[in-house]
Amino acid sequence: MIDFLRQFWNRDTDSSKQIAKERLRLVLVHDRVNVSPSLLEALKVDLMEVISKYMEIEETGLEVNLDKSDNSVALVANIPVKRMKRAVDQSR
Amino acid sequence: MAGRVIVVTSGKGGVGKTTTAANIGAGLALLGRKVCLIDADIGLRNLDVVLGLENRIVYDLTDVVEGSCRLRQALIKDKRTENLYLLPAAQTKEKDAVAPDQMRTLCDELREEFEYILVDCPAGIERGFKNAIAGADEAIIVTTPEVAAVRDADRIIGLLEAAELYEPRLIVNRIRPQMVRKGDMMGIEDIIEILAIDLLGVVPDDEDIIVSTNRGEPVVMDRRSRAGQAYSNIARRLEGIDVPFLSLEDDGWVARLKRAILGHS
Numbered sequence: 001m002i003d004f005l006r007q008f009w010n011r012d013t014d015s016s017k018q019i020a021k022e023r024l025r026l027v028l029v030h031d032r033v034n035v036s037p038s039l040l041e042a043l044k045v046d047l048m049e050v051i052s053k054y055m056e057i058e059e060t061g062l063e064v065n066l067d068k069s070d071n072s073v074a075l076v077a078n079i080p081v082k083r084m085k086r087a088v089d090q091s092r
Numbered sequence: 093m094a095g096r097v098i099v100v101t102s103g104k105g106g107v108g109k110t111t112t113a114a115n116i117g118a119g120l121a122l123l124g125r126k127v128c129l130i131d132a133d134i135g136l137r138n139l140d141v142v143l144g145l146e147n148r149i150v151y152d153l154t155d156v157v158e159g160s161c162r163l164r165q166a167l168i169k170d171k172r173t174e175n176l177y178l179l180p181a182a183q184t185k186e187k188d189a190v191a192p193d194q195m196r197t198l199c200d201e202l203r204e205e206f207e208y209i210l211v212d213c214p215a216g217i218e219r220g221f222k223n224a225i226a227g228a229d230e231a232i233i234v235t236t237p238e239v240a241a242v243r244d245a246d247r248i249i250g251l252l253e254a255a256e257l258y259e260p261r262l263i264v265n266r267i268r269p270q271m272v273r274k275g276d277m278m279g280i281e282d283i284i285e286i287l288a289i290d291l292l293g294v295v296p297d298d299e300d301i302i303v304s305t306n307r308g309e310p311v312v313m314d315r316r317s318r319a320g321q322a323y324s325n326i327a328r329r330l331e332g333i334d335v336p337f338l339s340l341e342d343d344g345w346v347a348r349l350k351r352a353i354l355g356h357s
Contacts, residue, residue, distance in 0.1 A: 015275030021282055024239045028246055028286065036250075 103244030105215030119327030121176035144308020192226035199227025231260035261292035293326035
């Protein structure tokens with residue numbers, strides 16, 4: 001009976017299974033990036049290409065990183081802007 | 093004959109690689125296949141003990157590679173199962189006594205004579221791992237439902253891919269259905285979703301394994317054991333037979349009684 005009740009209790013995010021899954025998800029985000037630094041490099045190149053359509057950016061100052069806080073991983077890009085383009089052709 | 097060379101690996105130690113290799117090997121031999129098990133864990137050999145063959149070793153893998161003996165002299169025939177042979181690891185030599193190229197040559201030689209060559213890989217990702225995977229066509233990854241083991245499995249999948257061993261298959265070992273149901277252990281779906289690879293088998297945590305390892309007999313020989321049944325199913329799946337996965341639900345006393353009386357097929 002107690003087991004039965006516990007099943008309901010544990011349906012929420014506090015069950016140790018959910019905690020394990022979440023920890024695993026976060027650790028793998030980091031592991032996988034560390035295994036292939038080329039992934040971040042490729043992302044950088046693609047980002048520059050897209051952003052350059054809208055503004056002039058300082059290519060050498062571009063920084064792209066994965067930031068890990070307690071329970072999330074964020075992609076943080078620091079892109080110095082040299083100049084905005086006057087008009088962006090929306091139809092493109 | 094052109095046998096299949098399959099490496100059993102995991103990254104993390106202690107998840108049951110050796111037991112898995114021994115039982116899949118014995119399971120395939122029980123199906124009538126000619127099987128050679130290679131213990132690639134040089135310096136820390138264990139497969140001989142799990143199979144109960146520790147007293148029969150004269151020559152080992154390193155002797156074969158160095159040319160100190162012929163391959164046939166080093167192969168140990170299993171005492172219970174027809175068709176099952178062991179090539180033991182050296183216990184007193186260093187891991188770099190063998191090179192990946194030599195392993196490849198050895199596997200190719202064994203391919204001529206055996207239908208399956210199973211390589212029991214050491215833990216870790218260094219030289220021993222590279223040796224073990226060198227001659228393999230396929231890989232089986234063993235993991236347990238723990239964060240550390242699954243994480244290491246993920247790393248191994250990446251390394252296998254880099255070595256051009258694609259589509260490894262996963263065995264989840266030591267699953268405890270009751271804990272999964274209670275939400276206290278990651279389930280099969282959770283692990284498969286995270287690793288994104290194909291499932292080859294699910295082996296329940298089973299005290300029979302400890303008993304059979306004490307005796308030096310693969311648990312797959314015990315027709316009443318649940319883990320034994322799981323290994324037997326894995327062997328049949330390797331043969332291309334479509335075997336449903338053991339349901340984690342039927343772990344009640346009725347199912348256990350039924351197994352005790354009927355054994356598994």
